Amino acid sequence: MTDRSQPGLRIDCADLVELVTEYLEGALDEPTAAEIEAHLALCPECDTYVAQMRETIQVLGHVPVESLSDEAVAEIMSAFRDFKGLKTPPA
Amino acid sequence: MATTPASPTPSPPDQRPTTHSAAHDVEADLLVRLRQGDQAAFESIVNGWSPMLQRVARTYVSTDASAQEIVQETWLAVVRGLDRFEGRSSLKTWVFRILTNLGKTRGVRESRSVPWSSLSPVDSSGPTVDPRRFRGPEDEWPNHWTPVGSPRPWEPSPEDVTVAGEIRREVARALKGLPERQRTVVALRDVHGMSSDEVCDAFTISAANQRVLLHRGRARLREALENYYHGPSPRMSV
Numbered sequence: 175m176t177d178r179s180q181p182g183l184r185i186d187c188a189d190l191v192e193l194v195t196e197y198l199e200g201a202l203d204e205p206t207a208a209e210i211e212a213h214l215a216l217c218p219e220c221d222t223y224v225a226q227m228r229e230t231i232q233v234l235g236h237v238p239v240e241s242l243s244d245e246a247v248a249e250i251m252s253a254f255r256d257f258k259g260l261k262t263p264p265a
Numbered sequence: 266m267a268t269t270p271a272s273p274t275p276s277p278p279d280q281r282p283t284t285h286s287a288a289h290d291v292e293a294d295l296l297v298r299l300r301q302g303d304q305a306a307f308e309s310i311v312n313g314w315s316p317m318l319q320r321v322a323r324t325y326v327s328t329d330a331s332a333q334e335i336v337q338e339t340w341l342a343v344v345r346g347l348d349r350f351e352g353r354s355s356l357k358t359w360v361f362r363i364l365t366n367l368g369k370t371r372g373v374r375e376s377r378s379v380p381w382s383s384l385s386p387v388d389s390s391g392p393t394v395d396p397r398r399f400r401g402p403e404d405e406w407p408n409h410w411t412p413v414g415s416p417r418p419w420e421p422s423p424e425d426v427t428v429a430g431e432i433r434r435e436v437a438r439a440l441k442g443l444p445e446r447q448r449t450v451v452a453l454r455d456v457h458g459m460s461s462d463e464v465c466d467a468f469t470i471s472a473a474n475q476r477v478l479l480h481r482g483r484a485r486l487r488e489a490l491e492n493y494y495h496g497p498s499p500r501m502s503v
Contacts, residue, residue, distance in 0.1 A: 186408030188399040189408065219415040229490070230487045230490055233432055234451065241316045242319070247312065250311055250341065
């Protein structure tokens with residue numbers, strides 16, 4: 175029969191999904207991180223879940239960002255030049 | 266990456282002690298350039314940091330326009346204060362402090378203050394995955410995925426060109442729908458690439474609370490993508 179004291183089986187899937195961010199952030203102590211790795215090697219469902227968290231983070235890195243308008247940047251640059259006593263560069 | 270923090274390649278003018286980290290050298294070099302009036306260096310940090318600043322500013326005020334004004338005021342204060350900056354914190358941290366101070370002042374005026382020191386129930390209670398997806402206490406494997414509750418792989422992968430555009434729009438939409446603090450932390454960390462320390466510093470929150478917000482936000486976005494691939498879980502409606 176299965177032995178639940180075996181590495182990877184001491185943690186439940188329901189607990190693992192709540193530890194995944196701490197795991198990915200490297201914030202877990204070594205034994206817990208090792209237990210998670212052992213669990214992921216045994217549990218394809220949790221392995222998929224963690225892979226999907228990574229995929230989600232990856233997608234977020236490509237979400238477009240809002241920035242200042244060109245006019246606002248031009249105004250800030252102009253203030254910088256004024257303060258530094260620089261001339262406006264030729265267009 | 267959507268943005269990369271602007272750090273011009275350093276060209277150290279002299280031999281620095283080897284105890285200084287590379288990051289320290291880049292920072293010192295950037296500061297020298299800024300003080301000398303190097304416009305390219307200044308423009309690169311304005312363009313590189315403004316999206317993050319805007320994201321933080323938006324937590325103090327109710328409109329994007331007000332947030333943009335705060336960012337602009339911040340840069341003007343940076344211009345005026347550069348020569349007085351003593352380098353006790355990193356330049357970026359200093360710029361963010363200026364922003365949060367201006368933001369707080371504005372937020373008070375708009376009667377809108379978002380206390381970040383403690384987590385609200387929306388940010389801290391309950392599991393992030395529907396408990397019905399796990400086996401009950403009577404099962405041989407309590408708290409393990411049920412057959413119908415198990416996550417199924419996403420195919421094609423979110424990076425596949427046939428779906429990547431739609432997936433990004435979906436995630437952007439879901440991000441907008443997150444509770445404010447979760448949205449802000451996830452955006453700063455995963456969209457803008459800020460470090461956990463930088464985010465904790467910007468909001469004066471603990472590393473643990475920052476992780477809770479990040480965790481809950483990411484889990485919801487993963488779920489949104491799961492719904493995109495497999496539809497909202499009808500199997501959970503029992």
